[in-house]
Amino acid sequence: MGIVSVRFQQAAGVVLDRGEVIERTAAFVRSRLHSDSSGHDWWHVERVRGLALLLGRREGADEYITELAALLHDVSDYKFNGGDLDEGSRVSYDLLRDLGESEACARSVAEVVRNVSFTGAGSVSRMRTIEGMVVQDADRLDAMGAIGIARAFAYGAVKGEAMFDPDQAPHLHASEAEYLARDGSTINHFYEKLLLLKDRMNTESGRSFAERRHRVIEAFVHDFVAEWRLEDLPEL
Ligand code: ADP
Ligand code: NI
Numbered sequence: 001m002g003i004v005s006v007r008f009q010q011a012a013g014v015v016l017d018r019g020e021v022i023e024r025t026a027a028f029v030r031s032r033l034h035s036d037s038s039g040h041d042w043w044h045v046e047r048v049r050g051l052a053l054l055l056g057r058r059e060g061a062d063e064y065i066t067e068l069a070a071l072l073h074d075v076s077d078y079k080f081n082g083g084d085l086d087e088g089s090r091v092s093y094d095l096l097r098d099l100g101e102s103e104a105c106a107r108s109v110a111e112v113v114r115n116v117s118f119t120g121a122g123s124v125s126r127m128r129t130i131e132g133m134v135v136q137d138a139d140r141l142d143a144m145g146a147i148g149i150a151r152a153f154a155y156g157a158v159k160g161e162a163m164f165d166p167d168q169a170p171h172l173h174a175s176e177a178e179y180l181a182r183d184g185s186t187i188n189h190f191y192e193k194l195l196l197l198k199d200r201m202n203t204e205s206g207r208s209f210a211e212r213r214h215r216v217i218e219a220f221v222h223d224f225v226a227e228w229r230l231e232d233l234p235e236l
Contacts, residue, residue, distance in 0.1 A: 051138035093147035137206030145213030
């Protein structure tokens, strides 16, 4: 029996319709995430849900699986749960089964949740379904652009990371283990992850949505470093 069963187990014979499953899933996620201040708050989930549904419509993804997976994609993040890469997919599977969903549906969603996270420049994406691809694209789009900048510094602050350290060169991590063990500045995170995302989009729609957001972060990092070096000032 899942860890959520006390709250959500259905009385025998009561079948929830899809709208109710979505509502209860959203309520469950919201109750777990609302106080987070690392950029993984409920509003991140809402934005990913909206982006994933938009992308999914253009890419012909199943709307129900896409919405459930978007809602659950950060339900347990390995960076905050002691490094367990599978907890989120277990929680998702158990929740959906407790809500009366089919094994096939629960499995599809759990697989997306398991594979959604970025784990280093050298790691390949393991996403196999179009629903997974659009949820991952949506999650990546929310790490780019103006919101992506804000989230990176919010995360850096929670982790006690320096904004920038001119003595520390960015490093492209060759493996998942190396990426998870890194220790660097938030500006380095732009080089190590955020500026790579536009070329990592799974779908055509994701690539087109990423263009403007990529330009925003590129210009931001450029100006940040220019200001640091006093290269932005007018001729005196
Ligand atoms: P994913 O959704 O791929 O799992 P993460 O959970 O790694 O993404 O990141 C969530 C947010 O936190 C993103 O906006 C990301 O840029 C930011 N973030 C992750 N790691 C760092 C870091 N070391 N420094 C600054 N921001 C980070
Ligand atoms: Ni996310």
